[in-house]
Amino acid sequence: MTPYLTKIKDLAEIGDLDAQRCLGLLYFIGQDVAKDHIESYKWLSLAASKGERAAIIILAHLTETMTLEEISEAKRRAECLF
Numbered sequence: 001m002t003p004y005l006t007k008i009k010d011l012a013e014i015g016d017l018d019a020q021r022c023l024g025l026l027y028f029i030g031q032d033v034a035k036d037h038i039e040s041y042k043w044l045s046l047a048a049s050k051g052e053r054a055a056i057i058i059l060a061h062l063t064e065t066m067t068l069e070e071i072s073e074a075k076r077r078a079e080c081l082f
Helices: 003-013 019-028 037-048 051-065 068-081
Strands: none
Touching: 003 019, 019 037, 037 051, 037 068, 051 068
């Protein structure tokens, strides 16, 4: 993991809205991490739940590509964080 990604993840884990959106987007497009829609959904949903507009838009698009099982798993992972 790159120092940049480590910093973003650390910030996301303590509730930083911008970092959550950024990390969700990185997982969505597979930049600097393996593409992972479940992890993307987890981080984007946390940011979206606090009103982060870009996260809301990306999450809406992402949700269309995921199964109900994937969404359930992503929600479970998000609940484990906070």
